[in-house]
Amino acid sequence: MEGETSAVNIVETPKERKGKAPLLAAPPGGSSSSKAVPVVVKPAATKGGYRRGLAVFDVVLRIAGVATALGAAIAMGSTDQTLPFFTQFFQFKASYDDLPAFTFFLIANAITASYLVLTIPISIVCILRPNATKPRVILMFFDTVMVALTTSAAGGAASIVYLAHNGNSDANWPAICQQFNDFCQKISGAVVASFLSVVILMALVVLSAFSL
Template identity: 55%
Template sequence: MKSGDHSTIDVPESGAVAKGKAPLIATPREQKSGLKKGMGIFDFLLRLGAIIAALAAAATMGTSDQTLPFFTQFFQFQASYDDLPTFTFFVIAMALTGGYLVLSLPFSIVTIVRPHAVAPRLLLFILDIVALTLTTAAGAAAAAIVYLAHNGNPNTNWLAICQQFGDFCQKVSGAVVASFVTVVVLMLLILLSGFALKKP
């Protein structure tokens, strides 16, 4: 080896860099996109649960009816949801909420396909608040009537009727519980939309 010669060592480039490929590390935007997509999927599943709860509440209250025969078939005591305007309002409100949630499913799917789209998420956020308000009002009003049906109110001569109309009270109580399940799910949906709309 001559003194003027000097050897060099070639260091092979990594396969990813040599082929011009990006390293297998998720960028912050990709990570955020994956998180928002996961939120969209969770949003869709929550809406399915809320639909079941809302429609179950409306159907249970709408079919609550019990008749107690006394003496003859011409002299009977009957309890039905449409005897009280509060229960009628409950059925209408829960049916509207269930219908809205069904119509909101396509928008929820859009948030999965396009996780960075702001318009559908903002629309769902606003309409979910409206649905939450309506559902809470209906559930609270019906809960007050159910409480009176179970316990009565001596000051106003409101008699407790659940000892006689047990099946009726059981149905309306179940409907109220289902409405509050819907309220909780709607609250989760609103919180989820709020986090999804939050800028980094």
């Protein structure tokens, strides 16, 4: 509009402030010193590393299971004792194949040992691929089957071992371990080793469940 002029105010920067960064305002509270905020660094461990560690322990347990199951089968298969006092017509002999429970025990533990050997490569795959779930599901399923097989074999053999040590007066079954001492020691050791295999197989099932 005519007769009106607009004035522009120009603020001139002082010379001593040119080219310098503006001063930082002091923090509220009157303190000029700034406090450092602590930074919490979380561990670098991931689920993959956790599962890889479980897979390594899984391999170790399978190797131990092979040793116990194979030891139980070998101990039972080599159980044979003949008493020194015998005649030309009579021999007093005790062998594992005289009882079907001991034969089943031998076969079941041999199957368990073979199974654990065959599953070691699958467990190694779980180390290389810790996030893979399909191999772990397969291992957990068949480990559960082996738990049932080995437990039934060890339980059946344990009942026969008990009768061999103590007999049964109601059924008129005498104890034979006083005469066949070596035979009873071997079958007892085989049963203990088989139950150790059961514990290892149960631990493998739990490990697979935790990994999943």
